[in-house]
Every structure is written in structure tokens, then in C-alpha cells.
Amino acid sequence: MMLKEVTVVAAAALPMATFRDHLQLGSGFSDLGAEDAALEGYLRAAIAAIEGRIAKALLTRDFVLTLSDWRDGISQPLPVAPVGALHSVQLVDTEGAVVEVSTACRLVPDMGRPRLEAVAGGLPPIPRGGVVEIRFAAGFGAGWNELPADLAQAVMLLAAQYFERRHDAGAGQDAMPFGVASLIERWRTVRVLGGRA
Template identity: 55%
Template sequence: MLLIEETAPTAEALPVAQLRAHLRLGSGFGLADDEAESAALAGFLRAAIATIEGRTGKVLLTRRFVMRLDDWRDRLGQTLPLAPVIAVERIEIEDGQGTVTELPAESWRLIGDLQRPMILPAGVILPHVPRLGSVAVTFMAGFGDSWDRVPADLAQAVLMLAAQFYEDRSSGAAKSALPFGVSALIERWRAVRTLAGRGAVREGR
């Protein structure tokens, strides 16, 4: 499977002001409100968001993704790797010879489950993917375009993690384990994800 993020959260959607307030309350440091500092805080927030999304499979701020597979994992229904899925914009099958065919929207439907969103066939099974071909699913996922649409526990986890990144910025220490408080906040959102094409996960083709 190859998952491509086609769009990124806008700078305006990032909770820079909330992180600045969190840092003042948490550490007592007075932070100058300037462009360089805001850019740095935005960077810590993006890193924290990416980490939380990677651990939970939940997209916090809405954006577009493309999932490419060698084949459906199960022609009775294909699970999507991220949630919540707002809409599937299109599904295309490439035949291995360069010809791309878009599936009619009436030939499939989206089940927008918060843990395991799926594409189901309108009929019995999803269309055949040629042996040397591939399938691409373009979809929109996320809780919303603005930070106030993000669930409170996930939003707090991001602020806590971004604050730690900020406070550890000069130490150079790489930490793979999340702080206990962050782990506790995201625990209920975590889901086991199993997804691949023709039985193997691939980084590219």
C-alpha cells in the first residue's frame, strides 16, 4: 500500500495561540509574539499532530489522501487506513498498460465508521483489478477544517506533545515513547489497522 497526503493543514488552522498559552501556564516562560516564534511553534504542532495521527489512525484536520493498492485486500469490502472519512471522491483502476478507468459512483458506497471505514460494492464484489494493474482511492478525511472541531482529548494530547517538543528542542534527544499523559488521552482512539494489497504492504511501486 502507498498512502499519499495530497494536502496539508493550513497554518491558520494550527492552534498556535493555544500552544503559546499552554507553554506560559505550564512553564512560566514569557514568549514573544513574533513571526519566527510562531513558525517554530507551528512546526512543533505539525510534528505533534503527525505523531498523534500515526499512533491513532485518526486525521485531526481535514485533508485529501490517495491510497494506492496492487489489488483489493478483500473484494467484498476494502478498509480505508484512516478515519474519519468524510467522502470518497473517486476510485480509479489502472490496467497496467497506462489506461485508467474511473469507477461509477453508483458501483460502490462508503461506510463511514469511525474505526474501520470501508468501501463496499453496490453489487456482490468490487471490480476486478488486472494482475499488473492497481487501484487508487482518493478520499477526504478529518474531524474538520478548524481546530475547534478536533475532539478535546486529542487536541489536548497534541498541545501536551508539542509543548514537550518545544521544551526538549535544545537537548537533541530523540524519544520514541509518548509521555504517559499523552498516551492515556489517545488510548480510546487507537485502532489496530490491517490493510494491504495482494497480501503485502508496499511503500511504492
Template identity: 50%
Template sequence: MMLIEETTVPQAVLPIAGLRSHLRLGSGFAEDSLQDGLLEGFLRAALAGIEARTGKALIARDFTWTVERWNGAGQGLPIAPVSAISQLSMVGRDGLPTVVEPCKYRLVQDAVRPVLAPMGTCLPTIPHGGHAELKLTAGMSPDWGNLPADLAQAVMLLAAHYYEYRDETSLGRGCMPFGVTSLIERYRPLRIGLGAEQ
């Protein structure tokens, strides 16, 4: 399985001025935007970190997901929430895709675990030695202002943490600051047993 981000979060959506204010950087000077590129990088890194921990796309964008075999009659999708499926294709061993008619599958929307479900008894058969390719749109909001406040704050806090410790060269344990983990805790996937996602 592989999930590829086809479109990136537009720069205009990122709260660069908000992060500058949060960090209490100087304002009213000709060089106000001097660090904007650096702040944008930290915001993108923080966004990616929060999305990885929660399994959710925060800002809506397009993805392509490839899978070599279905996991049951309905296939759980690797990211949430999914708002639309634009295309499902079966790609043979020769690399040639065949588009599946939309009447043969449907999206079961869910904030935690969306599912690609068959319209009949099972999903279209994936060719031997080939794979299925699903094009989808996922994200909680098209812009920053409509994100849940706790997730937006978590991204801001993590970006600020990256900024403050940007010169740190020692290896840490990979833990997020406590304030960030507490804000995202309710969005994290529930795992039961041997790490299986439910």
C-alpha cells in the same frame, strides 16, 4: 498500499497562539511572532505523531490511496474517519487510469474502520500488474475548534514536549509522554492476535 496526503493542514487552522500561551512565552513585544515558524513545525510534527498512533486524520484534508489487490469483498480503508470518496480509478500496467462509475461502489462510514464496499457482490477488478487509486477526504474536523478536546490537548502537550526537548540529541525509545498516551488511548486501533487490526 500507499497513502498520500494531497492537501496539507492550513497554517491558519493550527493553534500557534494557543501553543505560545501554553508554553508561557513572552507576549506584548514586537517579537511575539518570532518563534511562530518553530511552533508551527512542532504542532505539525505532533499532529502527525498523534495521527500515526490513532490511525485517524484529525484535520480534514484530501488523500490518495493506491492498492494492488482488494482484501475481501469490502475493503477497509487505511485512515478514518472518511467523509467522502471523490473518485475510484483502475490504473493498468501501462499507467493509464480508467475511472470507475460511482454506482459500482459506496462508502461505509465508520469512525474506526471505514470500508469501500461494492454495490453488487464484489468491487471492480484491479487489472493484473496495475492498481486501484482512490481519492478520498478524511478528518474529524475542518478546524481546530471542533476537534475532540482530548485529542486537541494531546497534540498541544506533544508539541510542547517537542519544544521543551528540542535540543535533546540522544536517542530515546520513541515513547510519547504519559499524559499524551493516556489522552489518545481510547482512539487507538484495537489489535488482536499477531498484530492484526480488527
């Protein structure tokens, strides 16, 4: 299984002004904006860390999931939520020939574990040595104001910690601060059986 992010979060979607206010950085100086690249990096790192913990995309973007085999012949869980749109499902053989099979599948939305399901019978068989590519969009929304308040606050707290410890060179870094872990706990997905039926 390989999950690839096809599109990235646009810089305009990041809450730079809100983050600057959260850090209580000064304003009115001639070099205002000189730190924006670093601040954007801290926000992106915090978003990635939180998404990794909760298996959810915060801001909407496109992904492609490549599989060499279905989990079972009837349904296939998707590794990230919430999935808003299924763009395509394509079978690719060893020669690179592509067959569109989107009509044989349907998206079953779920906040914890969305899945692809066969419309009738089973999922289309993947060619021997080939793969299936599932293209979809996932995320709470395109804008920062569409995020649940607790997740938005968790990003701000974690990004602020990255900013404050930027000169520590890793000394005393905790895996995830308690306040951030508390905010994201209800969004975590419990997985059992290693993803197998």
C-alpha cells in the same frame, strides 16, 4: 498499499495563539512571532505522531490510497478515519489508462475502520499489473475547534514537550509521554489478522 497525503493542513488551521498561550510565552515584545516557524513545526510533528498512533486524521485533508489488490472481493478497509467523503475510485492499467468505477463502490463510514464496499456483487477487478486509486477526504473537521477536546489537548501536551526538549538532541526522549498516551488511548484502533480476512 501506499497511502499518500494529497493536501496538507493549512497553517491558518493550526492553533498558534492557543499553543503560544499554552507555553506561556511572553507577549508585547518587538520580536513576537519570531518563533512561529518553530512552533508550527512542533505542532505539525505532534499532530503527525498522534495520527500515527491512532490511525485517524485530526484535521481534514485529502488522501489517495493505491492498491495492487483488494483485501477481499467485497470490501476494502481504509487505513485512516474518519472518512467524510469518497471522491473517486479509479482503475489504472499498466499503460496508464484510467477507468472510473466510483459508482460500483460505496463508502461505509466508521470511526474505527471505514471501508469501501461493493454496491452489488463484488468490487471491480483490478487489471493485471495495474492498480486502484481511491481518493477520499479524512479528518474530524477543517478547524481546530472541531477536534475532540482530548485529542486537541494531547497535541498541545506533545508539542509542548517537543518545544521544551528542543535542545536535548534526543537524550532521554520517551516514545510517548504517559499523559498524552492516556488521552489518545480510547481513540486507538485495535487491528487483528494483519488486515486480512
